[in-house]
Structures are given as structure tokens and as C-alpha cells.
Amino acid sequence: xxxxxxxxxxxxxxxxxxxxxxxxDFDVAKGESFGLLGPNGAGKSTTxxxxxxxxxxxxxxxxxxxxxxxxxGPQIRAHLGVVPQQDNLDGELTVTENxxxxxxxxxxxxxxxxxxxxxxxxxxxxEEKRNxxxxxxxxxxxxxxxxxxxxxxxxxxxxxxEPTTGLDPQARHILWDRLFRLKELGxxxxxTTHFMDEAEQLxxxxxxxxxxxxxxxxxxxxxxxKYSTKEVVxxxxxxxxxxxxxxxxxxxxxxxxxxxxxxxxxxxxxxTLLSNIMSGGAHPITSLVRxxxxxDVFLKLTGRSLVE
Amino acid sequence: xxxxxxxxxxxxxxxxxxxxxxxxxxNSPLERSWLAFKSSTWIxxxxxxxxxxxxxxxxxxxxxxxxxxxxxxxxxISYAAYIAPGLLATSAMNGAVYDSTWNxxxxxxxxxxxxxxxxxxxxxxxxxxxEIAWAxxxxxxxxxxxxxxxxxxxxxxxxxxxxxxxxxxxxxxGFASFGMAITSYMKSYQQMNMINIxxxxxxxxxxxxxxxxVYPQFIQWIIQxxxxxxxxxxxxxxxxGQVGIATLIHILYFVAMICxxxxxxxxxxxxxxxx
Numbered sequence: 174x175x176x177x178x179x180x181x182x183x184x185x186x187x188x189x190x191x192x193x194x195x196x197x198d199f200d201v202a203k204g205e206s207f208g209l210l211g212p213n214g215a216g217k218s219t220t221x222x223x224x225x226x227x228x229x230x231x232x233x234x235x236x237x238x239x240x241x242x243x244x245x246g247p248q249i250r251a252h253l254g255v256v257p258q259q260d261n262l263d264g265e266l267t268v269t270e271n272x273x274x275x276x277x278x279x280x281x282x283x284x285x286x287x288x289x290x291x292x293x294x295x296x297x298x299x300e301e302k303r304n305x306x307x308x309x310x311x312x313x314x315x316x317x318x319x320x321x322x323x324x325x326x327x328x329x330x331x332x333x334x335e336p337t338t339g340l341d342p343q344a345r346h347i348l349w350d351r352l353f354r355l356k357e358l359g360x361x362x363x364x365t366t367h368f369m370d371e372a373e374q375l376x377x378x379x380x381x382x383x384x385x386x387x388x389x390x391x392x393x394x395x396x397x398x399k400y401s402t403k404e405v406v407x408x409x410x411x412x413x414x415x416x417x418x419x420x421x422x423x424x425x426x427x428x429x430x431x432x433x434x435x436x437x438x439x440x441x442x443x444x445t446l447l448s449n450i451m452s453g454g455a456h457p458i459t460s461l462v463r464x465x466x467x468x469d470v471f472l473k474l475t476g477r478s479l480v481e
Numbered sequence: 482x483x484x485x486x487x488x489x490x491x492x493x494x495x496x497x498x499x500x501x502x503x504x505x506x507x508n509s510p511l512e513r514s515w516l517a518f519k520s521s522t523w524i525x526x527x528x529x530x531x532x533x534x535x536x537x538x539x540x541x542x543x544x545x546x547x548x549x550x551x552x553x554x555x556x557x558i559s560y561a562a563y564i565a566p567g568l569l570a571t572s573a574m575n576g577a578v579y580d581s582t583w584n585x586x587x588x589x590x591x592x593x594x595x596x597x598x599x600x601x602x603x604x605x606x607x608x609x610x611x612e613i614a615w616a617x618x619x620x621x622x623x624x625x626x627x628x629x630x631x632x633x634x635x636x637x638x639x640x641x642x643x644x645x646x647x648x649x650x651x652x653x654x655g656f657a658s659f660g661m662a663i664t665s666y667m668k669s670y671q672q673m674n675m676i677n678i679x680x681x682x683x684x685x686x687x688x689x690x691x692x693x694x695v696y697p698q699f700i701q702w703i704i705q706x707x708x709x710x711x712x713x714x715x716x717x718x719x720x721x722g723q724v725g726i727a728t729l730i731h732i733l734y735f736v737a738m739i740c741x742x743x744x745x746x747x748x749x750x751x752x753x754x755x756x
Contacts, residue, residue, distance in 0.1 A: 251491035261593035
């Protein structure tokens, strides 16, 4: 097995009294798609910036391709394609110019970039928009262009910070499809997200972060198996009655979570559980049996829902 | 075709001086400025050049017709010829300050341009030098434009006047470098407006329109500490053929300004985007 591309040991970042990232350990292997999952403020972006060699760590060890970002910042950044949380495309330039100049920042030759641009425009499905100023693009197009821009230098690692936040469902799916292709091409993906479905779609392995710490690590399926049941029953009794009913139903299932608007009951057989509850005389306003997701894992681990 | 990869390019810098801050690619931020400039609004570019020209016509020929001649170090010259060097220095300053203050502020805080540049293998000094060089270039263009107006009017009285162009470059470099350094520390639009509040009095009282000997001694000292006074004195000395030890002092003043500006800009960009 080849040595990991990214190794973090006891990685820590503090700002005065506040600890943004708190002694975390993880490895990312070549070709992996690795996710950092957690709510806002969990320390995901801070971790990403430390890996991206644009933020210095307070303590701990961090190596990217065997190099220390503190000592070899520009050399590490040359390996990386960065897609920041907020698009920072060059609004004064066109689509093609954005790709071109970004390649020039890496010192790449004009000829190399010109060839690369065609490939990237096709990848980002922006061939029709090549001479349009980026301010005129939709949110989804801008994000695809930002990803394409990150690929100009043929990076070994593509880092995406909240890649689909703020996009409509259709734009998200197009983007997932593009990222999936990169994954197939063997590009190592490192992404943060607070969307469970995104993590399940894109990440082979992930760490769940909360308040700067790692709560759990594994593949999405492993995490669901380990921290949750196969299925979950969602019941709504109306906001006044939820608490009372949660109390009553406590012993019917493996685990129960009471949220402000609904109760979640965890079980490997949701349908049976639901029919038992119904025949027991409970009358929820709505009921739903679904497969458990990473959202439930997060709830179990922290007692809080992920998107507040 | 053998193409050097981004990694190979970055690794070739290892062991070179200032390797953490400088990738040897001042040309790429400059290229970016050129791409953006090609599609910018020309009328705005023109306005910075027109301002000193308008001052020349209104003060030089308007007020000048009431005053008659001026004496500078024993030489008697027209009032227009007296203020032309001051306005040339001001042109160079305007061009440089325009790009290195408000434009830089916008790029740091709104467009996040430097953030995206510094996520690549560029260093903070590449960005600082590239942006300053661009501002300097604008200062040079304004100065050349101003020379093109004043020379046919017979306001350049000595062959030394040709040296006013490199002097204008030095002045523009100094203001661009210092302007970008100050801007990089500014946090709000209110603070940025302080720059404007400072610039106008400096323009009016630094000896562009009359000798500073009209002021009491202590005010003269304050003015002599300001960069525009050095710029005006430098250009005036050169254009009137009065070159001496004072010229050297003015040059050194600007060299110091350039160095300080580059140092603090690089330091600040590193702190903002690479820490």
C-alpha cells in the first residue's frame, strides 16, 4: 500500500481562547474521496485551509505528500486544486480568461493552458459561455467554473469546501456528476459538507466533526451501521404532544430522538414498529418510515441536528 | 511536447532567496491586470489624467495671467511653467494612488482576488510587486500624457526635462508601494476615506501652486516631511535644470518609501491570506 497523501496527527488550531480544531488525527490515501462532515463552525474549513497551506497550524503534525505546509507552502499549493466555499472567480474577466490567468498564477506555459482550457470548458459544460464575463453566470455555472479553474494545474488533490451550498437541486446533481467523474479518473477529492446526501453520494470515507473534534470516522455505510439502525420511523403528533408521546413510546424501539417538530424512532424493521405503535392506540398526524442516513448518525453522536 | 508541471515549477524555487514569499512571477499578476484593463471603462482611466491638465489650464493660464512671472532660484519663468512640474508629479501620484488604494481595497475585501491568487503557488511578494508595478505603470502613462500636453506649450525650459519621466516613474513607484501597504491595513470604507481627506490638502499645500516659503517655519517642516513635496521639488528641480544634492535627497526619500511599502504590503498580505 502506498503511503497516504495527507497525514494529520494531533492537528490543532486555536484563535486566542477559542479552539477551532482540537487535536485531530486522520489520513487520506491516494485516489480516495474523503469527506469532512459537520455543522457550521465544526472546524471543517479551518482544517481545509491548513491543508491548503494558507493557514498555519497552532500545534500538531501535518504533511501533504510528505511535505510540511509550514515550510513548503508554495510547493504544496502547486499540488492542490482549491474550490473555496465562496466563489472567488475574477469578476472582471471572462470564463476563458479566468481559466487562463489561474494557470498563469502557477507559472504554466500559455500553450499548455490554451489546450487545457478546451478540455476544462467541456468538463464544466461551459463551452457556450466561454467569452461571457463570469458575473453573468448562474450560481451552478460559477461553481463548475471554479472547479474547472482548480483543475488547470492538473492537481493531485482537489479540495472542495461546501461545493454545493447555495445551489438548486438540479445544479447540485450536475455538480455531483462532474465530481463523480473526477473520482473515477483517480483524482483525490477532499471535501467538506453539511449535507448528508452529498457525503453519502461522494465520500468513500469521512470524518464527522463537531466543535473541532472528530466524533466518528468510516464509510457512510459503516457509520450508519455502527451508530444507527437500518430504518427510522418519523412521527409527528403536533408540537405540544410530541414530548408526551416520546415518553410513552420510549420502550418500543432501540433508540428515540425527540426534535422540536417530530419524534424519530430507530429500528431495523420500521414497518413492524409503526404498525405496533398504531395498534397500540397512538394517532400521529403524519408518519414516515425511511432508511437511516448520516443525519441520524450525527444526531445520535451529538444530540443535535446538523442543519439548524 | 515537454511541459513543466505546476509542481516542478514550484519546486525549482526551493533554496532561492525569499522562497516562501516570492515565486519569481511578477508577470502573472501584471498579465491579469492587463486582461482586466482591456475591458475597463476608458472614461474613468482618462479622468485621472485630465485633472492635472485642467488645473494647468485654469491656474496656469488663468491665475497665471494675473501674476506674471515667478522666480525660482534666480530664474524668472512663467507661472504656468512654475506649476507644471508640480502638476506632473501630481499626475504620477494620482495614477499610482488610484490603482493602489481603492482598487486594492476592493480586491482584498470584495472580489477576494488576492485570496484566489495566494491559493496557488504564487507568493505574497509576487502579488505585491505585480500590483504595484501595474499602479506604477498607470502613473507613468499619466505622466507621459501630461508631458505631451506641456511640452508643445513651451513649459519645459531645459533638456533636463526629459529626466522628469524617470522621476515620475520613481514617484509613482513610491506612492503605489506605500499606498498599497496602507490600504492593506484598512478595514472599512470609512478608513479608506481618510486617504482622500489626506490627499487633497497635500495636493493644495505641497508647493504645487506657490513656494512653501509663504508659510511659517514649522508648517514648512511638516510639508517637507510629506511625499508630494519631495515629488514636486524633485520634478521642478529637474525640469528647471536645477539639479543638486537636494535632488538626491528627494530620490532617497522615494527609495525609502518603495522599500517600506513593499515590506509592509508583503507582510500584511501574508498575514491576511497565508496564516
